[in-house]
Structure formats: structure tokens, C-alpha cells
Amino acid sequence: MTVTETPKRERAASGTASSSSSFRALATAMFKGFVRDKATLFFTLPFPLMFLVIFGLIFGDQGASRIEVGVVGDGPVIAALERSEAVELKPIENAATAEEQVRAGDIPAYVTQDGGNVTLRFAASDRTRASTVQGIVSGVVNQANIAATGQAPRFTLDAGQVEDESLQPIQYLAPGILSWAVSIAAVFGSALTVVNWRKKQVLRRLRLAPVRPVTVLGSRVVVSLGVALLQFVVFVAVALLPAFGLRLSGQWWLAIPLLLLGTLAFFSIGMLVGAFCKTEEAASGAANLITLPMAFLSGAFFPIDAIPAWLQTVSNIFPMRHLNDGMLDVMVRGQGAEALALPVLVLVGFTVVVGLLAAKVFRWED
Known part of the structure; x- marks a missing residue:
């Protein structure tokens, strides 16, 4: 080993340590900002959870x-x-x-x-x-x-449901409302963060600082994934209460990696919104314009069969539709990993396409 190779390795090790330290610092700062922002915290957890509680109580005695x-x-x-x-x-x-x-x-x-x-x-x-x-x-x-x-019936009908007789409406409500909650947190979180940081020149300072763009992006992604996991735990814990009666079936834990993939898809939407919008108000309006119709057309609030056939076809382009279907398969219908092949493929493809588009139009400053 030559004398010149030692400084190079030391600089590489130092750069790796610096990158890791920057990543942790940015992720910690973003998470603290999320926790301290009461409005964001409300619309991420209590607000969508309120829908779960209301719908769960309304439809809890539907069978009777x-x-x-x-x-x-x-x-x-x-x-x-x-x-x-x-x-x-x-x-x-x-x-x-x-x-x-x-x-x-x-x-x-x-x-x-x-x-x-x-x-x-x-x-x-x-x-x-x-x-x-x-x-x-x-x-x-x-x-x-x-x-x-006075004649005996020629045909008889034996009707019954294929699911457990104890199945409650919460089984179908929880995955859909959880998907909507995750979309709100990921889309709004990434879009408003980008717009706010660009407006306050934070992105400009980060660009000039010795911090790689992937470190900045990765730290925000980690925060979004952490928030999604928190939402999953809270929603499932509430739905499991006797008042609602959620029952996890089969390989229900497969819903967790699927939820994380869905979060990445929603995060890419937020980055695209943040790339185009110049103010928080515009970003918030655009995010609402995307997430709310997507929720109604993806089965988050009512069964997808209730909408016209052509709208059902259109809903196949939305990541929330495939996230809902996948979580229903593993959490309610007791299916295994094979049921997630299509949802995973769509979510990954959607994230790549929209993410690349967001990267192409991304602006560090106005």
C-alpha cells in the first residue's frame, strides 16, 4: 500500500461518517418538526382515526x-x-x-x-x-x-357467507381508512416540507452545504415511513378494541411491507406536488385535490363495487386502490404473499415513474 492511498481511505471513511451523521441529524430534525407541528400531527393521527371510530360505531351493529x-x-x-x-x-x-x-x-x-x-x-x-x-x-x-x-319446491337454495360468521364491518373499514390516513401524511408531509424549505431558502443552503441530495431525500423518506408504521400500530390497536372487533387473519403482517410501499408511492406524489407549487396554500390545495378523490375512487370509504364500471377501471391507476386490495387480501381474506404480487408491482412501478418525474421538475429555489 502506498503512502497516498492512506489519506484517500481516511477521507472516504470520514465522508461516510459525515454522511451518516448528516442523515441522522436531518431525520431527527424532521421528526421533531413533525411532532411539534400540532396541525400536522392532528391531520396525521386524530383526524383520520376519528373516521375509523365514527364508521366503526355506525356500522358496528349493521348485521343486527x-x-x-x-x-x-x-x-x-x-x-x-x-x-x-x-x-x-x-x-x-x-x-x-x-x-x-x-x-x-x-x-x-x-x-x-x-x-x-x-x-x-x-x-x-x-x-x-x-x-x-x-x-x-x-x-x-x-x-x-x-x-x-300445494307442490314441493323443485329447487332449494343453500346460502351462506364464505368468511367467518363473526366477521365485522371494521374488517373492511380499517384497511381503507388506514390507506387514506397514510396518503394524507405522506403526500402532505413531503409536499409542504419541500415548499416550506424552498420558500425559506433551506433547500438552497442544503444544496451549498456538504450534504448529498440523496441524504436529504432519504431522511425525509425515513420519517414518512416511520409515521406510516406509527399510524398502522395506532389504527390496528384501536380497531382491535372490543367495541369495534377487528380480527387479524392469516398472514396479516404482510400488510406492513405493503403499507410501506404505498407510503413511498404517496411520498412521490407529494414530491411532485411540492416541485410545482410555490406556496403552502397551493400545495395543500393540490394535495387535497389528489388524495380526497383518490380515496373515494379506491374503496377507502365504501366498497369499490358501488361506483360505475368505468370509474372502477380508472381507479386502477391509483396506488390507493391497489394498497386497499392488497391489505384486504392479507388482513381480511386470509390470503398469502401471492395475493400481493400485483399490488407490489403497481406500487413499485408507480413510485419509480412519479419519482423520476418529480426529480426531473424539482427546483432547489424559486
């Missing part, structure tokens, strides 16, 4: 709920409806009064029977309950017709 239906008169069909566990009958004096209550929204529908004629009137403004009532009444009428013939 019954639709109230008005009835006028009596007869075999109405007697059969009384035995149904899906509806709760409300006797009403006459059809005019019943129709007035339906129009007012007090009840979704009413049924009246006059001999062999059964009349069902419903409010089209409440399509979900109206469709449910139509299905129930139609089934009861068909059964009554078969019974009137």
Missing part, C-alpha cells in the same frame, strides 16, 4: 339492523313478512297515510294486501333500501305462490 317497512291490512304475505328477520313491520291505518310517510322519508316502503293483490310502494330516493325491500317482498310472494299450489 332491520329495515322498517309499513304494512296496511293483513294476509298470508304480510304474515310471512312478519317472520322475516330482515324487516321490521310498522302497522299503518290506511294506504294514504303510509304513502305520505314514505314520501316524507319516515319509512323506505310500505306493503298492503287485499286478497290476492299485494301492493308495494317505495321511495326511489333511497335506492339501497328500496332494492332490499323489493327483493325481500318478491321472495316472500314467490314462496307464497309455491305454497298455494
Whole structure:
């Protein structure tokens, strides 16, 4: 070894140590800034957690709920409806009064029977309950017709759910709202940080300092991943409470690496927003414009099947859609790592493409 090689190695070791020290210092400073910013802390944890609690309490007893239906008169069909566990009958004096209550929204529908004629009137403004009532009444009428013939039914139906009978709505709510919470933290955190640092000339000073850009970026990524892990722990802990009844199934822990990949995808969106916006207000508005529609179109608040087919196709370009699907597969449906192949591929590809685009348009100063 020559004499000149020793200083080179010492400088390399010194540079590595300096880079590591800078990384820790930046990551620590960013995390402290996150904790001390009460508004950011609120919108990262309590705000989305509030949605989980509200939806969990609202839909917690969904399985035991019954639709109230008005009835006028009596007869075999109405007697059969009384035995149904899906509806709760409300006797009403006459059809005019019943129709007035339906129009007012007090009840979704009413049924009246006059001999062999059964009349069902419903409010089209409440399509979900109206469709449910139509299905129930139609089934009861068909059964009554078969019974009137005196012949045994030719076909029988054995219906049952494939999941555990104890499955609660929180199983489907928790992954979706958690995905939305992670997107808020990652997109807003990265976008507002970039805009704020550029506005205050922090990025300019970092560029002139002996700190590599990858160190600055890496420290912010680590903070975002740490916040996502914190959100996962808090959300799952709350959802596991007896009041909500979350049950983790199968290889549920696979949701953690998937959540981290989703965080990187959302982080890249935030970097792209921060590259274009010049003020915190503009960045906040752009982030909301992206995360909120993405949440509604990705199944975070209600099942994706409830939206039109063409919007379901459009939602496939959103990382939140694939994050939701993947977490549902491993946390609710009890599937394994093979179910994550497509979500992982999409999330990684999305992060690379949007990340490269953000790097291309990134500006250190206005």
C-alpha cells in the first residue's frame, strides 16, 4: 500500500461518517418538526382515526339492523313478512297515510294486501333500501305462490357467507381508512416540507452545504415511513378494541411491507406536488385535490363495487386502490404473499415513474 492511498481511505471513511451523521441529524430534525407541528400531527393521527371510530360505531351493529317497512291490512304475505328477520313491520291505518310517510322519508316502503293483490310502494330516493325491500317482498310472494299450489319446491337454495360468521364491518373499514390516513401524511408531509424549505431558502443552503441530495431525500423518506408504521400500530390497536372487533387473519403482517410501499408511492406524489407549487396554500390545495378523490375512487370509504364500471377501471391507476386490495387480501381474506404480487408491482412501478418525474421538475429555489 502506498503512502497516498492512506489519506484517500481516511477521507472516504470520514465522508461516510459525515454522511451518516448528516442523515441522522436531518431525520431527527424532521421528526421533531413533525411532532411539534400540532396541525400536522392532528391531520396525521386524530383526524383520520376519528373516521375509523365514527364508521366503526355506525356500522358496528349493521348485521343486527332491520329495515322498517309499513304494512296496511293483513294476509298470508304480510304474515310471512312478519317472520322475516330482515324487516321490521310498522302497522299503518290506511294506504294514504303510509304513502305520505314514505314520501316524507319516515319509512323506505310500505306493503298492503287485499286478497290476492299485494301492493308495494317505495321511495326511489333511497335506492339501497328500496332494492332490499323489493327483493325481500318478491321472495316472500314467490314462496307464497309455491305454497298455494300445494307442490314441493323443485329447487332449494343453500346460502351462506364464505368468511367467518363473526366477521365485522371494521374488517373492511380499517384497511381503507388506514390507506387514506397514510396518503394524507405522506403526500402532505413531503409536499409542504419541500415548499416550506424552498420558500425559506433551506433547500438552497442544503444544496451549498456538504450534504448529498440523496441524504436529504432519504431522511425525509425515513420519517414518512416511520409515521406510516406509527399510524398502522395506532389504527390496528384501536380497531382491535372490543367495541369495534377487528380480527387479524392469516398472514396479516404482510400488510406492513405493503403499507410501506404505498407510503413511498404517496411520498412521490407529494414530491411532485411540492416541485410545482410555490406556496403552502397551493400545495395543500393540490394535495387535497389528489388524495380526497383518490380515496373515494379506491374503496377507502365504501366498497369499490358501488361506483360505475368505468370509474372502477380508472381507479386502477391509483396506488390507493391497489394498497386497499392488497391489505384486504392479507388482513381480511386470509390470503398469502401471492395475493400481493400485483399490488407490489403497481406500487413499485408507480413510485419509480412519479419519482423520476418529480426529480426531473424539482427546483432547489424559486
